[in-house]
Amino acid sequence: MVKVFTLVSAEVGKAKEVLSGLKKTGLEVYPLFGEYDFIVLAETVDLKTATATILEKIQAVKGVTRTRTLVGAEI
Amino acid sequence: MVKVFTLVSAEVGKAKEVLSGLKKTGLEVYPLFGEYDFIVLAETVDLKTATATILEKIQAVKGVTRTRTLVGAEI
Amino acid sequence: MVKVFTLVSAEVGKAKEVLSGLKKTGLEVYPLFGEYDFIVLAETVDLKTATATILEKIQAVKGVTRTRTLVGAEI
Amino acid sequence: MVKVFTLVSAEVGKAKEVLSGLKKTGLEVYPLFGEYDFIVLAETVDLKTATATILEKIQAVKGVTRTRTLVGAEI
Amino acid sequence: MVKVFTLVSAEVGKAKEVLSGLKKTGLEVYPLFGEYDFIVLAETVDLKTATATILEKIQAVKGVTRTRTLVGAEI
Amino acid sequence: MVKVFTLVSAEVGKAKEVLSGLKKTGLEVYPLFGEYDFIVLAETVDLKTATATILEKIQAVKGVTRTRTLVGAEI
Amino acid sequence: MVKVFTLVSAEVGKAKEVLSGLKKTGLEVYPLFGEYDFIVLAETVDLKTATATILEKIQAVKGVTRTRTLVGAEI
Amino acid sequence: MVKVFTLVSAEVGKAKEVLSGLKKTGLEVYPLFGEYDFIVLAETVDLKTATATILEKIQAVKGVTRTRTLVGAEI
Numbered sequence: 001m002v003k004v005f006t007l008v009s010a011e012v013g014k015a016k017e018v019l020s021g022l023k024k025t026g027l028e029v030y031p032l033f034g035e036y037d038f039i040v041l042a043e044t045v046d047l048k049t050a051t052a053t054i055l056e057k058i059q060a061v062k063g064v065t066r067t068r069t070l071v072g073a074e075i
Numbered sequence: 076m077v078k079v080f081t082l083v084s085a086e087v088g089k090a091k092e093v094l095s096g097l098k099k100t101g102l103e104v105y106p107l108f109g110e111y112d113f114i115v116l117a118e119t120v121d122l123k124t125a126t127a128t129i130l131e132k133i134q135a136v137k138g139v140t141r142t143r144t145l146v147g148a149e150i
Numbered sequence: 151m152v153k154v155f156t157l158v159s160a161e162v163g164k165a166k167e168v169l170s171g172l173k174k175t176g177l178e179v180y181p182l183f184g185e186y187d188f189i190v191l192a193e194t195v196d197l198k199t200a201t202a203t204i205l206e207k208i209q210a211v212k213g214v215t216r217t218r219t220l221v222g223a224e225i
Numbered sequence: 226m227v228k229v230f231t232l233v234s235a236e237v238g239k240a241k242e243v244l245s246g247l248k249k250t251g252l253e254v255y256p257l258f259g260e261y262d263f264i265v266l267a268e269t270v271d272l273k274t275a276t277a278t279i280l281e282k283i284q285a286v287k288g289v290t291r292t293r294t295l296v297g298a299e300i
Numbered sequence: 301m302v303k304v305f306t307l308v309s310a311e312v313g314k315a316k317e318v319l320s321g322l323k324k325t326g327l328e329v330y331p332l333f334g335e336y337d338f339i340v341l342a343e344t345v346d347l348k349t350a351t352a353t354i355l356e357k358i359q360a361v362k363g364v365t366r367t368r369t370l371v372g373a374e375i
Numbered sequence: 376m377v378k379v380f381t382l383v384s385a386e387v388g389k390a391k392e393v394l395s396g397l398k399k400t401g402l403e404v405y406p407l408f409g410e411y412d413f414i415v416l417a418e419t420v421d422l423k424t425a426t427a428t429i430l431e432k433i434q435a436v437k438g439v440t441r442t443r444t445l446v447g448a449e450i
Numbered sequence: 451m452v453k454v455f456t457l458v459s460a461e462v463g464k465a466k467e468v469l470s471g472l473k474k475t476g477l478e479v480y481p482l483f484g485e486y487d488f489i490v491l492a493e494t495v496d497l498k499t500a501t502a503t504i505l506e507k508i509q510a511v512k513g514v515t516r517t518r519t520l521v522g523a524e525i
Numbered sequence: 526m527v528k529v530f531t532l533v534s535a536e537v538g539k540a541k542e543v544l545s546g547l548k549k550t551g552l553e554v555y556p557l558f559g560e561y562d563f564i565v566l567a568e569t570v571d572l573k574t575a576t577a578t579i580l581e582k583i584q585a586v587k588g589v590t591r592t593r594t595l596v597g598a599e600i
Contacts, residue, residue: 035143
């Protein structure tokens with residue numbers, strides 16, 4: 001299993017629509033103060049599925065302008 | 076009370092209009108050199124009001140392209 | 151309630167000890183690839199308690215060299 | 226007059242001592258969540274005095290590990 | 301010879317097209333998680349050719365929004 | 376006198392036009408590898424003139440998307 | 451397989467020793483100009499092995515002060 | 526010829542000594558406000574000499590804690 005934490009920037013003025021769109025993906029999402037507007041938490045079976053989640057679910061939300069994904073490590 | 080410091084980037088060529096728009100919000104605003112073009116200081120009753128201030132006042136100014144908010148802590 | 155996401159850097163060579171120390175705080179912690187070595191999730195009653203959690207629990211772990219906390223907003 | 230906003234990082238575990246030291250400088254100081262631990266606001270007569278304020282007052286506080294100063298512009 | 305590592309950001313929603321475009325340049329390219337979407341490796345005869353590679357090959361790919369090149373040093 | 380170093384990002388695919396435009400300002404300009412595409416060096420009489428140089432000369436060049444100015448200090 | 455690109459910072463004044471140490475790990479390593487001093491390329495069977503490579507090989511080199519790993523995605 | 530711009534961080538409290546040490550290298554140096562404390566300008570015959578300048582001159586100055594070099598491109 002791969003845990004990923006995707007930081008998401010929204011277009012200025014579109015935070016509410018982006019939040020609503022991110023929630024519809026069924027992923028765990030929290031609005032943030034700071035450089036990024038949201039953090040999305042996902043757990044996927046492998047890196048291929050993690051990539052698909054980011055590209056096809058998160059980046060598919062209208063108003064998302066940038067994502068930065070922190071990949072969970074296994075110590 | 077929550078003190079927030081919002082760093083604001085303006086569209087290239089729109090610094091004067093953005094400054095004027097930010098001043099109309101009634102918040103304390105200073106132009107900056109550096110990565111961000113302005114810093115806006117606000118004091119709000121709670122995090123919900125802080126979020127509303129950023130989304131509905133600061134990001135509502137035409138020409139604002141990005142904001143990054145530093146949230147005051149209480150030591 | 152305030153949700154905080156604290157990114158943590160560990161001293162080079164001390165990742166395992168820091169992970170073990172962070173787990174003992176009882177907070178939710180995940181190791182990461184990237185600029186930071188861990189993400190710690192906490193939910194606190196207010197900003198004062200959030201600050202105390204970072205300063206007295208997370209930063210109290212031996213080997214922690216830097217923290218950066220993303221504060222949850224309320225849209 | 227030059228307005229400067231100095232972001233300050235404190236040694237891990239020394240936030241309270243650094244806050245106390247910064248307050249003794251007589252400058253306006255606020256603790257922060259995020260990449261930096263404090264923001265210090267100062268207004269000085271010129272850039273030379275601004276530099277002296279940072280080097281001789283802020284950086285003179287024991288436990289300060291890094292400063293980053295945003296210089297006020299005049300639009 | 302100059303070794304360069306170019307980090308590439310793609311327009312949100314265009315990762316597959318950008319990957320396909322980057323591969324057509326004949327350069328070595330890998331998709332990434334994180335702040336940048338791809339890393340492109342190139343070895344060129346001098347800095348002038350390195351600049352041309354970035355401007356005329358990598359930045360010529362439709363959907364590329366930003367590049368950041370790390371230049372190889374010679375210790 | 377105030378020495379300023381302005382890092383400039385150009386629109387992808389417009390580096391040559393931006394270089395040409397920056398040179399026409401009469402300021403000292405160098406292309407760069409890395410996060411920014413150019414560095415512009417200027418010496419101005421005060422901060423007000425420095426701000427005007429950035430807003431009315433550098434940001435007036437078509438294709439400039441972002442600037443970040445490092446302000447010279449006086450130790 | 452997981453491809454990882456680890457950016458490495460060396461202690462000031464120790465670049466040659468760190469380069470020599472990184473080469474002894476058998477991994478592909480290049481010195482860099484910029485924010486980081488080296489890039490190390492590795493291909494590992496899974497994320498667990500990638501983590502071990504970073505912690506037990508790269509971070510074990512004396513003089514390494516910081517690492518930042520870019521994880522390869524699979525589009 | 527290769528033009529390099531090296532951003533230099535000094536140990537907190539050592540800015541004057543570092544400035545003095547950097548000046549003794551014979552390179553062009555300016556103190557800065559911001560994330561870095563100095564910018565050093567150098568022109569060298571090739572990348573190998575540029576690397577040597579950074580490692581053997583700039584990083585040899587006592588009190589330097591970090592350098593980040595922007596390499597000049599040739600458009």
